Amino acid sequence: MRFTLRQLSYFVAAGETGSVTRAAERVNISQPSVSAAIAHLETEFGVQLFVRQHAQGLALTPAGKRLLKAAKQSLQSAHDLYSVANESSSAVTGSINVGSFKTFAPLIVPKLWNSFKSRYPDVSVNVSTGSEAEMLSGLRSAQLDIALTYEIHLSDDMLFQPLAQLPTYVLVAADHKLASKDAITLSEIADEPFVLLNLPLSGQYFLSLFERERLKPHIVTEVTDSATLRSYVAAGIGYSLMTARPMNNFAETGMPLAYIPLKGDYEPMVIGLASLKEIKPTSVVTAFQDHCKSLITSGKIPGMQPY
Numbered sequence: 216m217r218f219t220l221r222q223l224s225y226f227v228a229a230g231e232t233g234s235v236t237r238a239a240e241r242v243n244i245s246q247p248s249v250s251a252a253i254a255h256l257e258t259e260f261g262v263q264l265f266v267r268q269h270a271q272g273l274a275l276t277p278a279g280k281r282l283l284k285a286a287k288q289s290l291q292s293a294h295d296l297y298s299v300a301n302e303s304s305s306a307v308t309g310s311i312n313v314g315s316f317k318t319f320a321p322l323i324v325p326k327l328w329n330s331f332k333s334r335y336p337d338v339s340v341n342v343s344t345g346s347e348a349e350m351l352s353g354l355r356s357a358q359l360d361i362a363l364t365y366e367i368h369l370s371d372d373m374l375f376q377p378l379a380q381l382p383t384y385v386l387v388a389a390d391h392k393l394a395s396k397d398a399i400t401l402s403e404i405a406d407e408p409f410v411l412l413n414l415p416l417s418g419q420y421f422l423s424l425f426e427r428e429r430l431k432p433h434i435v436t437e438v439t440d441s442a443t444l445r446s447y448v449a450a451g452i453g454y455s456l457m458t459a460r461p462m463n464n465f466a467e468t469g470m471p472l473a474y475i476p477l478k479g480d481y482e483p484m485v486i487g488l489a490s491l492k493e494i495k496p497t498s499v500v501t502a503f504q505d506h507c508k509s510l511i512t513s514g515k516i517p518g519m520q521p522y
Contacts, residue, residue: 218259220293222256223289223290225242226283227283229249230275230280231352231355233272233274234273235273241358242358262278262279262282263278264276264279291493307338307498308335308337309337309497309498310499311338311360312353312360313328313342313360313361314344314345314350314353315342316345316350316362316364316365316417317345317346317441318412318441319486319519320342322459326517326518327363327517328340330506334506335499343359347364347367347368347414347416348416350362351364360494360499361488361490362490363486363488364487364489365416365417365484365485366484366486366487367416367420367484372493375488376508377485378487378512379486379514381483381486382458382476383484384456384457384474384476384477385455385456386448386454386457386472386475387472388449388471389470389471389472397475398476399475400477401428401430401477401479404454405425405428407453408434409433409435409453409455410452410453411432411437412437412439412441414439417484424456435452436453441459442466444457446466446467446468449465449468460474460520461520462518476522486511486516488507
């Protein structure tokens with residue numbers, strides 16, 4: 216056998232993304248390395264795996280589609296070898312690749328990571344962050360073993376283990392006229408400038424709340440990270456909606472904020488662990504799941520204010 220599992224993983228990334236550029240970003244390697252791996256496999260197997268389309272990127276050939284399926288099975292089989300080795304030992308050892316939704320990663324992950332490593336010092340923990348869509352993509356490409364994310368639009372190939380419910384808050388500057396209220400309805404504030412946290416899936420959730428009330432938010436700007444959002448709101452640029460509520464009520468600029476519960480009968484966001492159905496969890500992944508269940512519960516989430 217004159218090819219490596221690493222080359223197979225580069226090919227799988229290219230086949231699933233349809234792009235050398237996106238494949239390189241997914242596996243965190245240079246584009247030439249991905250291209251070289253594909254060329255090597257084409258030479259090794261004597262078949263063309265892709266049709267190069269300059270406008271549309273890469274398209275798998277029929278042979279490429281068959282090899283993609285076989286390559287994913289081979290990678291899973293290699294992954295299972297570690298599972299067998301781990302399960303044969305009473306100690307939890309090995310590695311785990313954890314994904315976390317970017318808005319609550321700075322709040323939850325530090326304590327979760329540190330306490331898990333303290334309990335299982337022989338485990339190598341690798342954490343990456345991104346949007347919900349990026350978490351699901353990472354699971355499908357086997358770049359992630361498990362992901363801490365929201366239960367939003369999960370497809371049939373995913374398993375989801377709920378951990379906690381998160382209510383939605385209206386976020387305003389501390390000197391806003393509504394900052395002292397116990398709760399706020401969307402109709403009370405919908406006409407004011409709105410700062411949208413526009414991430415795939417979660418942004419859709421916030422907008423759906425307005426649609427349900429037949430309201431149209433006055434979006435003054437869109438951001439993709441919660442730190443910028445908090446700073447904009449604290450400066451009075453607009454209000455926003457959030458589910459992740461940090462322990463302190465200050466933006467990164469040091470300006471104060473107010474988190475006010477959104478009034479209304481809305482389904483809360485559910486935070487939990489997503490994984491791919493077809494992959495049997497290793498002993499390390501099972502240990503991590505159990506650790507998360509013991510640490511993350513409704514009303515008590517690491518790094519967030521209790522509610």
